[in-house]
Amino acid sequence: MGDDIIVEVKDLKVHFETKKSLATDLFHKDKKPLKAVDGVSFQIRKGEILSLVGESGSGKTTTGKAILQLVKPTGGQVFFHGEEIKSRDKYYMKGFRQKAQMIFQDPYQSVNPRNVVLDIVAEPLDVNGLVKTEEERNERVKIALEQAGMIPAEEFYYRYPYELSGGQRQRVVIASSMIMEPDFIIADEPVSMLDASIRTGILRLMMDLRDRKQLAYLFITHDLSLAWLISDRIAIMYLGKIMEIGEADEIIHRGVHPYTKALTEIMPTPGVNNRGKKRNVLPGETPNPTERINGCKFFSRCYRAQEICKNENPDLCEVSPNHFVACHFAREL
Amino acid sequence: MALLEVKHLKTYFDTLKGQYKAVDDVNFDLEYGEALGLVGESGCGKTTCALSIARLLPKEGKIYGGKILLEGTDMVQLSDDQIREKRWKDVSIVFQGAMNALNPVMKVGDQIAEAIMLHEKIKKEDALRRTERLFELVEMPADRIRNYPHEFSGGMKQRAMIAMALACNPKIIIGDEPTTALDVMVQAQILNLLEKLRRELNMGLILITHDLSILGETCDKIAVMYAGKIVEIGMVEDIFERTAHPYTKRLISCFPNISKDKVIPAGIEGIPQNMLEPQPGCSFYPRCHLATDLCKTEVPTSIEVGKKHFSACHRASEVLNGR
Numbered sequence: 001m002g003d004d005i006i007v008e009v010k011d012l013k014v015h016f017e018t019k020k021s022l023a024t025d026l027f028h029k030d031k032k033p034l035k036a037v038d039g040v041s042f043q044i045r046k047g048e049i050l051s052l053v054g055e056s057g058s059g060k061t062t063t064g065k066a067i068l069q070l071v072k073p074t075g076g077q078v079f080f081h082g083e084e085i086k087s088r089d090k091y092y093m094k095g096f097r098q099k100a101q102m103i104f105q106d107p108y109q110s111v112n113p114r115n116v117v118l119d120i121v122a123e124p125l126d127v128n129g130l131v132k133t134e135e136e137r138n139e140r141v142k143i144a145l146e147q148a149g150m151i152p153a154e155e156f157y158y159r160y161p162y163e164l165s166g167g168q169r170q171r172v173v174i175a176s177s178m179i180m181e182p183d184f185i186i187a188d189e190p191v192s193m194l195d196a197s198i199r200t201g202i203l204r205l206m207m208d209l210r211d212r213k214q215l216a217y218l219f220i221t222h223d224l225s226l227a228w229l230i231s232d233r234i235a236i237m238y239l240g241k242i243m244e245i246g247e248a249d250e251i252i253h254r255g256v257h258p259y260t261k262a263l264t265e266i267m268p269t270p271g272v273n274n275r276g277k278k279r280n281v282l283p284g285e286t287p288n289p290t291e292r293i294n295g296c297k298f299f300s301r302c303y304r305a306q307e308i309c310k311n312e313n314p315d316l317c318e319v320s321p322n323h324f325v326a327c328h329f330a331r332e333l
Numbered sequence: 334m335a336l337l338e339v340k341h342l343k344t345y346f347d348t349l350k351g352q353y354k355a356v357d358d359v360n361f362d363l364e365y366g367e368a369l370g371l372v373g374e375s376g377c378g379k380t381t382c383a384l385s386i387a388r389l390l391p392k393e394g395k396i397y398g399g400k401i402l403l404e405g406t407d408m409v410q411l412s413d414d415q416i417r418e419k420r421w422k423d424v425s426i427v428f429q430g431a432m433n434a435l436n437p438v439m440k441v442g443d444q445i446a447e448a449i450m451l452h453e454k455i456k457k458e459d460a461l462r463r464t465e466r467l468f469e470l471v472e473m474p475a476d477r478i479r480n481y482p483h484e485f486s487g488g489m490k491q492r493a494m495i496a497m498a499l500a501c502n503p504k505i506i507i508g509d510e511p512t513t514a515l516d517v518m519v520q521a522q523i524l525n526l527l528e529k530l531r532r533e534l535n536m537g538l539i540l541i542t543h544d545l546s547i548l549g550e551t552c553d554k555i556a557v558m559y560a561g562k563i564v565e566i567g568m569v570e571d572i573f574e575r576t577a578h579p580y581t582k583r584l585i586s587c588f589p590n591i592s593k594d595k596v597i598p599a600g601i602e603g604i605p606q607n608m609l610e611p612q613p614g615c616s617f618y619p620r621c622h623l624a625t626d627l628c629k630t631e632v633p634t635s636i637e638v639g640k641k642h643f644s645a646c647h648r649a650s651e652v653l654n655g656r
Binding site: 055165167196197199204225226228229230249263266267269270272273275279282285286 | 374375486488489516517518521522524525543544545546547549550569570573574583584585587588589590591592595597598599600601604
């Protein structure tokens with residue numbers, strides 16, 4: 001493996017304690033951990049976009065937060081530039097947080113409504129004490145805003161968030177994360193609150209920054225077609241585990257795992273091709289994540305399920321170059 | 334006679350800053366068993382349209398003109414008492430946040446039975462029995478009517494809401510972003526269900542959404558709204574394959590299509606116009622790549638470009654021919 005791996009996640013686990021009743025709490029009876037992330041591994045290279053796709057509750061956001069140590073991982077390791085993250089070392093973490101940034105879903109909630117754009121974008125500089133003079137601060141904000149497509153930047157300096165449209169707000173959020181010149185960005189559903197016509201502008205911006213600065217992205221989304229459009233590789237998550245990971249086209253057009261196939265089959269496409277076709281919906285519902293599942297997590301909804309799936313958890317195995325599937329029958333499918 | 338005819342509907346909001354023309358001269362009709370998709374971006378007036386049909390507008394909103402003919406009866410002219418009779422029996426709405434619309438401290442079955450008893454003079458046992466049948470109709474086990482909302486998943490709550498909407502055999506069901514907050518798999522289940530119901534019960538369905546990609550497989554007709562107006566309306570095939578309005582064309586291209594090339598779409602530059610200060614001319618003019626001087630000054634009227642296919646654009650025929 002080359003040196004260009006920015007982030008590597010090995011067997012990452014995040015389990016949350018769930019509160020039952022006071023009685024069970026007191027006697028430690030039957031404590032069920034909620035396994036939000038249950039053994040996730042992947043690498044992201046320089047200039048690469050990896051999409052993490054899954055339904056709500058599959059653990060994709062928790063994975064993102066655990067990488068940045070915003071929630072404490074229960075187990076596993078995270079490497080940044082080949083070095084394991086030292087979450088106890090405050091000085092190290094300060095530097096790490098500058099180089100690894102997160103963009104959240106809702107631009108209406110992730111900016112302070114009582115700050116003007118200039119202060120919102122400059123806040124990371126102020127917090128880290130990186131600029132000495134007013135001119136330097138303004139200069140860096142200007143560059144960041146212009147990179148985020150807010151031109152002319154000066155015109156937006158003294159505007160409040162409510163004076164901006166949804167797309168502009170998300171650009172401000174991007175500008176404030178870009179001002180630290182990070183190597184790695186976790187984008188958690190960055191466009192799902194935006195209208196379709198504005199969405200593409202933000203996507204273009206993210207792609208453009210990737211091309212110019214060779215950023216690595218972890219793109220978290222529930223929208224498979226969006227993931228296909230922008231990412232190099234896609235990882236499909238279900239109940240805290242990666243079911244399949246590989247090149248975007250490979251996953252969409254030649255997916256192997258029964259869950260991936262179910263998802264791609266019902267994926268809505270604009271047009272009349274699927275007109276009147278009955279959607280093949282998976283039977284049942286996603287099990288509660290506190291339920292203990294010894295075998296394959298997808299067992300209860302899988303048409304291929306056998307005895308072995310019930311008892312044994314399948315590991316990811318390589319079905320074609322760089323295409324891994326966690327299924328006992330991966331090679332037959 | 335069509336099930337529903339909306340003619341020159343004008344719904345305006347009176348605000349402190351002036352009059353906001355949320356729905357401005359909208360026309361469409363709906364047959365029995367037909368599904369119409371109403372698509373547009375946030376603020377284009379699609380929800381206001383639905384609320385006008387059910388006469389559920391907030392107090393600032395008023396219908397200033399037009400007709401809403403439901404089997405020939407003009408909903409606009411009815412008094413509040415008369416409309417209360419019609420609502421739920423003739424028209425019912427399933428909202429986007431339906432999951433939060435259930436009363437958390439009341440059993441789901443009791444909530445649905447309550448709605449039935451308000452509209453029909455029947456005993457509670459009978460209402461509950463009907464609720465059980467409704468649950469079967471939406472493919473849920475009948476004994477779940479005795480559960481509380483927190484015992485349901487998001488998809489099940491939405492099903493319960495659909496069951497409730499069906500309680501009095503409405504002629505029209507309006508789904509206002511009924512699947513937006515749901516996962517793709519659950520979304521597919523709900524869409525399958527709505528499709529089955531409208532076929533079996535011969536209901537009219539109006540599906541309101543910002544997601545154009547789900548309409549192609551669900552609806553018969555699509556109406557595209559922009560800034561309070563329907564800019565294009567036609568059969569699904571017309572909208573997708575014989576597009577006759579530049580906005581529709583750009584909007585379709587904004588949705589990724591896995592069977593086509595992988596290019597990031599151009600999007601649409603600019604933002605919709607401020608409807609408190611409407612400009613003369615076509616409302617899409619500032620964002621349109623085909624705009625001419627005529628578009629700047631004159632509002633385009635809706636012209637028929639094909640059979641039952643209308644476009645409100647001065648250059649509709651050019652767009653139709655591939656520009």
